[in-house]
Structure formats: structure tokens, C-alpha cells
Amino acid sequence: MPNTAPHRVVQWTTGNVGKSSVAAIARNPTLQLIGCYAWSEDKVGRDVGELAGIGPIGVAATDDVDALLALKPDAVVYNPMWIDVDELVRILEAGVNVVASASFITGGNLGDGRDKLAEACQRGGSTLFGSGVSPGFAELLAIVAGTACDRIDKVTIAESADTTLYDSPDTERPVGFDMAIDDPALEPMAAQGTAVFAEAVQLVADALGIELDEIVCESEYAQTTEDLPMASWTIKAGHVAGVFASWQGRIDGRTVIDINVRWKKGQTLEPDWQLDGDGWKITIDGRPTVNMQVGFLPPPDMIENATTLEDFFVLGHIMTAMPPIHAIPAVVAAAPGIATYNDLPLPQPRGVVPR
Numbered sequence: 001m002p003n004t005a006p007h008r009v010v011q012w013t014t015g016n017v018g019k020s021s022v023a024a025i026a027r028n029p030t031l032q033l034i035g036c037y038a039w040s041e042d043k044v045g046r047d048v049g050e051l052a053g054i055g056p057i058g059v060a061a062t063d064d065v066d067a068l069l070a071l072k073p074d075a076v077v078y079n080p081m082w083i084d085v086d087e088l089v090r091i092l093e094a095g096v097n098v099v100a101s102a103s104f105i106t107g108g109n110l111g112d113g114r115d116k117l118a119e120a121c122q123r124g125g126s127t128l129f130g131s132g133v134s135p136g137f138a139e140l141l142a143i144v145a146g147t148a149c150d151r152i153d154k155v156t157i158a159e160s161a162d163t164t165l166y167d168s169p170d171t172e173r174p175v176g177f178d179m180a181i182d183d184p185a186l187e188p189m190a191a192q193g194t195a196v197f198a199e200a201v202q203l204v205a206d207a208l209g210i211e212l213d214e215i216v217c218e219s220e221y222a223q224t225t226e227d228l229p230m231a232s233w234t235i236k237a238g239h240v241a242g243v244f245a246s247w248q249g250r251i252d253g254r255t256v257i258d259i260n261v262r263w264k265k266g267q268t269l270e271p272d273w274q275l276d277g278d279g280w281k282i283t284i285d286g287r288p289t290v291n292m293q294v295g296f297l298p299p300p301d302m303i304e305n306a307t308t309l310e311d312f313f314v315l316g317h318i319m320t321a322m323p324p325i326h327a328i329p330a331v332v333a334a335a336p337g338i339a340t341y342n343d344l345p346l347p348q349p350r351g352v353v354p355r
Helices: 016-026 048-052 065-070 085-093 112-124 133-146 169-175 189-193 196-208 300-305 309-326 328-333
Strands: 007-012 031-037 075-078 097-100 127-130 151-162 214-224 240-251 254-264 279-287 290-294 337-339
Touching: 007 016, 007 328, 016 031, 016 048, 016 075, 016 309, 031 048, 031 065, 065 085, 075 085, 075 309, 075 328, 085 097, 085 112, 097 309, 097 328, 112 127, 112 337, 127 328, 133 151, 133 196, 133 254, 133 279, 133 290, 133 309, 151 196, 169 189, 189 214, 189 240, 196 214, 196 240, 196 254, 300 309, 309 328
Parallel strands: 007 031, 007 075, 075 097, 097 127, 127 337, 151 254
Antiparallel strands: 151 279, 214 240, 240 254, 279 290
């Protein structure tokens, strides 16, 4: 008989994505939340369920890393805003598997940090897997779509979003938002701030079994012609309120993979970018050409209970949290090392049908 015991999980941080992870783990019968790492001192000792807004669940948050690792969880769900290589090394070399949403797909843009993580996996006999909604889930959809073709000429994943109501200056400024449109430091910022999408290009290339000559980023910016107030900051007139970044994998000068994002804020953009809705357009040019339009809508109960537009933002957090969580069984069973969707069986959404 197969082992049906729940996988024992430690949650790492309770920010926006982490809160959605906690809520999902707590109600999933295939998972058991046994601990939680608190990054903020004011969260230490508090019930994790209360931190996540779902009511007490009998697990207290702690900043004692040794105590959490001593629990010997099957996996850590790692949801901080940014990767901390040394922190991950400590977890992995303790023999604990990690599923991460913190801008990690292959680790290819971490420099020698990737080698440190791979070596920690070997020392601990553990596995590290990273995903999210984009990059991550979107690339998985493209890979699946490509299995309908007997020839693929190009894979394009185009993300577009009006992020006017999304308030996260800590993650948006690094890609160029609020920079003066003529600032000489602006040009490389989209490439630096979206470098994880280069890892996504490599993920798709690996799925296709091809070797790329180069992966390059081409970027564009748009400015707001008026001051644009956000919830916690203001983008000044003449400063960036639109960012486009296209990561392209090329062979012999020909782009065979194009993963791009176009994000805009407000209605005073110059040039006036028009978006074809929010979501992803996935195109597999080949035989046949496969087109997929992927969007996300709130369920009726969320619409009924919402009181402000901000209540719907949790959808983005859920979509970021769930791809790593659904990969936990496959990651626990995987060989030690850094794993991607190309190394794991197709994830299965277990434990999420209400009973």
C-alpha cells in the first residue's frame, strides 16, 4: 500500500504569498503544517493561523532555525520576497527539501550561488524546486501545449497586466518604475529586475531539448505625463509607469523562445500602451500553431464577500503560492539536487476539492 500520511511542512515567512501558503496548507488533508519561520520579530510566538488571517491552528511562529530543522519536515515552503542563498544552504544541507516561490526557477542567475545550493543539496540529500505563477506555471502550460506539435518554430509567452492597484514599490522600483524616463541608469534595470525570466527561457529550452546560443533581454519604457499616486508611493510626471521586458532565447540569430512582460500603471501613459486584457497569451508557432489565452477570475463567493478591490489581490498571492505547494510530493520523491518541471512528473492538484 502506498504511504498516504500527510507530508510534514514548515512554512518560511508569512508575507502576502506566505499567508496564502499557510491557508492552503492548513486546509489540505495531504499536508501537515508543523512549524513556521518568522522573519519579523513581532511575529515570533504568535499563532501562524492568526498571522495568516484564518484563525488559530495551534502552530506558533518562531525565529529559531535550528528548532525548525530539528522537526525534520518533509519540505519547507519558502516564500520570502527575495532568495537568501546562505539561508537556503542551511536548510538544504540539513536534509530538508525546499519548494520556493522567491524568484527561483533554475538558479542560473545566482552566479556561484547556484553551485552553493546544488552542493548543499548533495550534502543533505535534499531537493530544491522553484516555481510561481510567472515565471513557473506559465512555462509549464507552454511546455504542455508544445506536446501537440510535430514541429515547433517558436514559443512565445506574453504577459500583460495593468498593475495600477498593485502596490509593491520594493519589487517594482528595481525594474524601473518611478525612474526618470531619461535617467541613464534606466536602460539595464528591466534586465536586472526581471532576470529570473532568463531562467524561464532556459527551462523551456531544456524542455525542447535545444541548446541556445544566447539569452538576451530587450526592454522598453513608458512615462506618465502626470503625477500618479499609488497607495504608498507616487510616480512623478516624466517618470516610468510602464515597463516592457522581452527575454529571448536565440539560435543562429533567430529567436526561438520569447518570454515577455508588459506592465503599466494609470491612464496617462506615453506612449499609450493598450493591453489585450490581463493574463498570458501563449503561442506555439509550429505544426500546428497552438494559441492559449490564460486569464484568472475570482469565484462567486469571493465576489459576494469582497468589500474593496484590494480583497481580490489575494488571487495573485494564491497563484504564486500554489504551484510550489502542488509540487511537494514530487519534490520529496525526487533525487537530490536542483529540480525543475523538466525533472518532475506532472504536478497533481491533490487535496483542494472541498468536501
